[in-house]
Amino acid sequence: MSPLLALGIIAALLALTVIIGLVVRRRDGRRRTGGALQFDPLDAPAAEWGSRATLVQFSTEMCARCPQVRRMLSGYAADDGGLRHVEVDLTHRPDLSARYRVLQTPTTFVVDDTGAVRARFHGVPQRHALTEALAAF
Structure with missing residues (x-):
């Protein structure tokens, strides 16, 4: 393989990785319906x-962003009776990740009084999106 071809393949893989990372980052924290x-x-x-x-909130022991989400969600709960x-903690209950299709932590569900998931957030929820999801109740 020529060095120029190898360099082209590396550049293409790097560009693809950056594009995938930007797409994932853009979708992170946005509100999705619970279905x-x-x-x-x-x-x-x-x-x-x-x-x-x-x-x-679904979290794990090694999750770096989970404490931030815990503080934010606890603040919302403290402000509203x-x-x-x-x-x-999915570390101790890994079966729940498959049941609720949790692919990353933190993942947050907004659950109504009947147990229906009204909204779900992957990653750190955006404050305005979480406020809008709670305003529907």
Whole structure:
């Protein structure tokens, strides 16, 4: 293989990696619909559920951004009496990642009082998107 061809392949792979990274970063933290997904309260048995909505955060022990999300969601729950924050550690419950299709941590669900997932956020939720999702309740 010629050095020029190898350099061209490396440049193409680098460009592809940058494009994929930008797409993933752009989608991170945006609101998505929950679809027909139902959250089972037995998956977080010690949790106190909100009368209006519950913010369910999926995290792991090694997650670098999870403490930031925990502080943000706890702040939302402290400001609203009908809202609660529940954290589910996927380190100890890896079966839940497949059940709820959680591919990265942190992932946050906005769950109504019936257990229906109304919105989901991958990564750190954007504040305005989280506020809009909660305003629907």
